[in-house]
Amino acid sequence: EVQLVESGGGLVQPGGSLRLSCAASGFTFSTHWMSWVRQAPGKGLEWVANIKQDGSEKYYVDSVKGRFTISRDNAENSLYLQMNSLRAEDTAVYYCARDIHQLPLPYFDYWGQGTLVTVSS
Amino acid sequence: SYELTQPPSVSVSPGQTARITCSGDALPKKLAYWYQQKSGQAPVLVIYEDSRRPSGIPERFSGSSSGTMATLTISGAQVEDEADYFCYSTDSSGSHRVFGGGTKLTVL
Numbered sequence: 001e002v003q004l005v006e007s008g009g010g011l012v013q014p015g016g017s018l019r020l021s022c023a024a025s026g027f028t029f030s031t032h033w034m035s036w037v038r039q040a041p042g043k044g045l046e047w048v049a050n051i052k053q054d055g056s057e058k059y060y061v062d063s064v065k066g067r068f069t070i071s072r073d074n075a076e077n078s079l080y081l082q083m084n085s086l087r088a089e090d091t092a093v094y095y096c097a098r099d100i101h102q103l104p105l106p107y108f109d110y111w112g113q114g115t116l117v118t119v120s121s
Numbered sequence: 122s123y124e125l126t127q128p129p130s131v132s133v134s135p136g137q138t139a140r141i142t143c144s145g146d147a148l149p150k151k152l153a154y155w156y157q158q159k160s161g162q163a164p165v166l167v168i169y170e171d172s173r174r175p176s177g178i179p180e181r182f183s184g185s186s187s188g189t190m191a192t193l194t195i196s197g198a199q200v201e202d203e204a205d206y207f208c209y210s211t212d213s214s215g216s217h218r219v220f221g222g223g224t225k226l227t228v229l
């Protein structure tokens with residue numbers, strides 16, 4: 001059974017940093033792209049970033065470029081999101097999702113339960 | 122920026138057919154996917170590639186797409202189908218991954 005378990009969320013002041021983690025199990029982590037998707041309170045879903053199997057390619061939504069960094073450790077079956085210079089608008093539940101990065105269109109097939117990040121003074 | 126448009130809410134009685142639409146200019150060329158999100162839970166994929174159903178998803182869930190509109194149909198909706206439903210696709214270039222704003226389905 002595919003399992004994705006996020007951790008690391010919490011309350012942080014504007015301008016602060018936070019590192020999210022996602023522990024994966026039940027599948028061969030090293031053979032899949034992975035993504036972070038977020039959901040602001042009462043809002044819709046927004047793809048944030050993704051990373052190739054070996055970490056050689058990374059992509060970000062424009063609003064987080066230069067502030068967030070996605071990474072992975074295939075030996076530990078873990079995905080990370082380093083978030084710096086946090087803003088109030090980054091407040092959201094952050095989901096780790098397995099990314100089916102294939103033609104005709106990439107999509108997400110499994111999601112974790114999410115971790116809440118609150119940016120507030 | 123590219124947008125997928127969904128109605129904010131749909132309401133049906135148990136046993137009725139619920140239809141949730143998703144409109145987007147690129148949908149004639151791009152596939153649509155649908156996610157179900159129950160309160161406080163992670164999204165679950167219920168339809169992929171317009172009309173395919175993942176294993177474990179009840180047969181009452183079906184999808185279709187025509188022109189600029191994709192539709193999720195729940196035939197004989199049940200109370201446990203109450204949830205938010207999000208469509209997902211990309212823009213025509215394939216470079217921007219977009220979710221619809223979500224539709225709250227009420228079954229009562």
